[in-house]
Every structure is written in structure tokens, then in C-alpha cells.
Amino acid sequence: MESGTKENTSFDADKIREHFPIFFQPENEGLIYFDSAATSQRPREVLTACNNFYEKINANAHRGAYKIAEKATAAFEAAREKTAKFIGAGRTEEIIFVRSTTEAINFVAYGWARKFIGVEDEILVTEMEHHSNLIPWQVAAQKTGARLRFLKMNENGVLPLDQLDSLLSRKTKLVAVTHVSNVLGTVNPVKEIIRAAHNVGAKVVVDGAQSVPHLPVDVVDLDADFFAFSGHKMLAPMGIGVLYGKTALLEEMEPVYYGGEMINDVDYYQSTWNDLPWKFEAGTQNIAGAIGLGAAIDFINSIGIDTIREHDHSLTEYALNELKKIKDLVILGPTENRGPAISFTLGNIHAHDLATYLDQKNIAIRSGHHCAKLVMKKFNVAATARASFYLYNTKSEIDALVHALNEAKGYFSKWR
Numbered sequence: 039m040e041s042g043t044k045e046n047t048s049f050d051a052d053k054i055r056e057h058f059p060i061f062f063q064p065e066n067e068g069l070i071y072f073d074s075a076a077t078s079q080r081p082r083e084v085l086t087a088c089n090n091f092y093e094k095i096n097a098n099a100h101r102g103a104y105k106i107a108e109k110a111t112a113a114f115e116a117a118r119e120k121t122a123k124f125i126g127a128g129r130t131e132e133i134i135f136v137r138s139t140t141e142a143i144n145f146v147a148y149g150w151a152r153k154f155i156g157v158e159d160e161i162l163v164t165e166m167e168h169h170s171n172l173i174p175w176q177v178a179a180q181k182t183g184a185r186l187r188f189l190k191m192n193e194n195g196v197l198p199l200d201q202l203d204s205l206l207s208r209k210t211k212l213v214a215v216t217h218v219s220n221v222l223g224t225v226n227p228v229k230e231i232i233r234a235a236h237n238v239g240a241k242v243v244v245d246g247a248q249s250v251p252h253l254p255v256d257v258v259d260l261d262a263d264f265f266a267f268s269g270h271k272m273l274a275p276m277g278i279g280v281l282y283g284k285t286a287l288l289e290e291m292e293p294v295y296y297g298g299e300m301i302n303d304v305d306y307y308q309s310t311w312n313d314l315p316w317k318f319e320a321g322t323q324n325i326a327g328a329i330g331l332g333a334a335i336d337f338i339n340s341i342g343i344d345t346i347r348e349h350d351h352s353l354t355e356y357a358l359n360e361l362k363k364i365k366d367l368v369i370l371g372p373t374e375n376r377g378p379a380i381s382f383t384l385g386n387i388h389a390h391d392l393a394t395y396l397d398q399k400n401i402a403i404r405s406g407h408h409c410a411k412l413v414m415k416k417f418n419v420a421a422t423a424r425a426s427f428y429l430y431n432t433k434s435e436i437d438a439l440v441h442a443l444n445e446a447k448g449y450f451s452k453w454r
């Protein structure tokens with residue numbers, strides 16, 4: 039770290055790191071993990087919670103009248119309650135456990151959009167969406183005959199809201215927007231977008247995959263109709279995600295999967311559906327994953343999401359400043375009001391070559407199109423390198439990245 043720059047004194051990332059076994063495996067010695075936007079690491083508390091489920095109370099939820107089954111059910115539903123509180127949902131039954139953000143958005147596309155969107159209607163998405171919040175709407179538009187329209191971003195990777203007047207109308211039935219861009223880091227003004235969409239009677243689905251891990255989210259304050267996020271980007275296990283929906287919308291939405299547990303009564307030729315949230319949770323659920331998500335929320339709460347946001351913000355500002363000093367390094371996205379993911383190009387070094395070079399130095403970054411090809415097209419690049427930060431990262435790790443990038447420039451210049 040440069041002399042004069044200080045680590046955030048209210049927060050000790052080195053102490054936090056001690057909770058994450060991955061950094062203490064001999065084979066991972068010196069690992070600098072800058073790919074939390076793809077998936078975060080998991081603290082011991084989360085791993086222990088999952089393990090405890092399998093070791094101590096393993097049974098299917100909602101099915102057994104015996105003690106461990108009751109404990110499994112109680113732990114599963116307690117995780118739902120914690121999740122509801124964490125994102126400010128008004129009711130616990132508005133939390134549907136799914137596999138991931140991708141699955142949550144597909145639930146809305148299949149269960150709600152295909153039922154309520156028709157040939158005269160429009161779906162509005164933004165240019166900066168992850169494919170998870172774009173492809174389901176392309177297909178929904180193709181299947182329903184609705185028109186897909188785009189909210190464009192400017193050269194700074196920001197969505198100017200003055201376009202909304204001309205894009206939103208009574209024809210708009212659904213707006214799909216990411217809270218925080220996984221490529222550009224842009225934090226979008228989703229509250230304003232939701233308000234404008236509601237003025238024309240449209241519903242809004244927010245992709246919160248990159249926001250819930252990093253900043254306080256209150257779905258009621260945002261007035262989001264649907265809100266999707268993944269556990270694995272916020273210290274929880276892979277394979278557990280959340281769809282939040284307003285009760286009235288979930289009531290009118292069709293189930294997406296049919297089978298065990300999602301029914302109320304079954305007859306020969308037709309059946310009726312269970313109450314919320316179970317109407318959407320057919321079959322055996324990822325109970326250990328949900329319990330792990332609950333433990334991740336406990337872990338985040340024990341630090342404080344505001345504290346995590348401050349730490350992320352201070353790392354991001356520091357990194358932006360240091361990266362700017364590297365000649366030929368171009369940062370995509372805004373300079374302010376951004377999440378802790380920084381995408382960049384470095385001269386004409388291909389992002390994959392850069393990532394491979396950095397891996398030799400034990401620095402893990404992401405390279406590629408980041409499942410956001412429209413963003414790549416907009417900025418006229420095939421791929422970018424991306425460094426993303428979380429609560430276990432430090433400024434000295436950023437210094438190591440900057441040092442390695444300078445070295446990489448020298449190394450690759452030999453091959454030109």
C-alpha cells in the first residue's frame with residue numbers, strides 16, 4: 039500500500055479472513071481472490087451450518103412427524119424468515135426458495151409474464167442486463183408476441199432516466215432491471231425506475247444478484263414487484279437463491295414446477311395449489327442450502343451490511359484511483375456510485391491472457407464477456423478483465439494487483 043493510505047480502521051478484513059477456510063489451505067497460500075462477483079467465498083459458520091443439518095437433523099422438510107423432520111422443517115422456515123427480514127419483505131411467505139437468480143427470473147417469465155403479457159404489450163429491459171435478466175425476456179417476448187424495448191445506457195455505463203417518458207406507456211407490462219451491474223458496477227436508480235413503471239401500470243422485476251451481498255436492500259421501500267438474488271454471491275452455498283414477490287402477484291402467478299408438496303388437494307384430473315410460498319416449491323428443496331443462506335445472513339448481520347458497504351466502497355475507490363495510474367488501462371463504467379466490480383482492458387492484451395498471467399501470481403480475476411454480451415457490444419470490446427471485491431479483501435491485495443498488471447504490460451510487450 040502507498041504510504042499515507044490507510045486501511046478502513048473501523049473494519050479489519052484480516053480478522054474477517056480468518057473465518058474463511060479457503061484462504062488457509064496450504065495449496066491456496068497467497069491466494070488473492072478478486073472474483074466475488076462470480077461467487078463469493080464462504081465462512082466456516084456457513085459451512086458448519088450446512089454440515090450440522092446433514093449430521094444432526096437430516097430429514098425432508100414438511101413431511102415427517104418425527105423429531106428430526108420437525109427440526110429440519112423449523113430450520114428451513116427459520117431461514118426463510120431471516121431472508122425476509124434481511125431484504126425488508128413484509129411477509130415471510132413472499133420469499134420463494136429457488137436455485138439462483140437465474141431460476142428466480144425464469145419463474146417470473148414463465149409463471150407471471152406468459153400469463154399476463156400479450157401481443158399488444160411491451161417488455162422493457164436495459165442494455166446492461168446479465169443474460170439471466172435478458173434472455174428470459176427475449177423468449178417471453180417471442181412466445182407472447184410482445185415487443186421487447188431497451189433502456190439505453192450512456193458512454194459512462196449509466197442509464198439516463200429521461201428516456202423513460204418515451205419508452206414507458208400503458209402498453210408496458212413489465213420492466214426488468216438490474217440493481218447493480220455485474221460488469222460496470224453501476225448502481226441503478228431502481229426506486230425511480232419502479233415509480234415511473236408503476237405510473238403506467240407496469241410491474242418491475244429487479245435483479246439483485248450484485249446488490250443484496252453489498253448494500254442494504256429494502257424491497258418494500260423500493261416497491262419492487264419481484265426481486266431476485268443468489269445465495270452463493272453473499273457467502274451462502276451454491277444452489278440456493280431467492281425470488282421475492284408481492285403477495286398479490288405471487289397469488290395470481292402460475293406455479294412453474296408441478297409435483298409433490300406444491301398441492302393442496304389432488305383429484306384424478308385436476309388439483310389445487312398449496313398456499314404461498316409452497317405453491318412454488320415443488321419437490322424436495324435445498325434445505326441445507328437455505329439453512330446455509332440463513333447462516334450467511336447471520337454472518338453479514340454480525341458485521342453489518344452498512345459496514346460491508348463502506349469497506350467495499352473504500353476498496354473500490356482505492357482500486358479505481360490506483361488502476362487509473364496504469365497507462366493504457368481503460369476502466370468501463372461510472373467513476374462514482376458503483377458497486378465493487380471493476381471491468382477494464384489493458385492495451386491490446388486479451389483479457390484471458392491477462393487473467394492467466396495474474397493467476398501465475400495467485401491473483402484470481404474474471405475475464406470474458408461476463409454473461410453480458412450487450413455491454414461488450416456497447417463498449418465495442420470482445421471481453422474485459424474484471425476484479426471484484428468483498429469483505430475479505432484488502433488494499434494491499436489491490437496493490438499486488440496493480441503491481442502485477444504493470445508487470446504484465448512489460449511481459450506482453452515482448453510478444454508484440
Ligand SMILES: Cc1ncc(COP(=O)(O)O)c(C=O)c1O
Pocket residue numbers: 075076138139140141168170171216218219220245247248268
Ligand atoms: C447481475 C447478475 N444477475 C444474474 C446473475 C446470475 O446469477 P446465478 O448464476 O446465480 O443465477 C449474475 C451472476 O453473475 C449477476 O451478476
